[in-house]
Amino acid sequence: MKLTTKGRYAVMAMADLARFSSGRPVALADIAQRQEISLSYLEQLFAKLRRGDLVKSVRGPGGGYLLARSADNIRISDVILAVDEPIKATRCEIGSPKGCMGSSSSRCITHDLWEGLSYQIQGFLSGVSLGDVINGRVAKSPDLMDKSLTASAAD
Template structure:
């Protein structure tokens, strides 16, 4: 089992927005260039994330996207679910018809794994991802964490 490309790209794109959005709105063209993702694909992902109130857009010169809520209130699971990617390890998407219309012998195992994966991703926020040393190494010219001013954990 793995998280789909759509889910991984959405998390990558919103993290780019978080990292680069501290100074103001970020354009999808900039995210596309930095992350090597298709602009049209980003437009689709951001439309879905906007409908789930994860991001908000500003039109016009100087416009772009920013987070709609504080980074510590947006979980990785929120992002994946917003782009219609359920976290599900079962073959039947939870319908219990995995073995020729019947429940398979290992359904409970895969269902429990799905729940644990959902809980794991739900417990990780964008702010927590921003505190990872690997992300802060990408910005060596700063002596602070990626958290916005006044946020807990910012030096």
């Protein structure tokens, strides 16, 4: 899975903003301190989040950032995509006829597996809002874990 620090930090910062805003702007310096993320890095991320219409900036004393819409209406996938982070597990473009085997135009033998995983991840992240994250409503699936552990033990 190709989810780098940029995507993780953007989600962490947006969750912090959603949690601590209470209708008032939050300074990036406060987010940087709470989340232990470089302020200059956050400034770059928030420029992209602003262009993606996920946050709005407030200038002047007491300024900072606000969510552009409610936390329940911002999907985690929106945050990740706003900072130009692809959600994919393949080397090649999802849905592209071009190959993932470098110079040849053929696809690797496991391409469909990784492409399917990418769609599952995209679907999961599209189904989770910032509100879900800050209110502890992210679905955990112990049933899936139990099934995989049982299957491994049977082998």
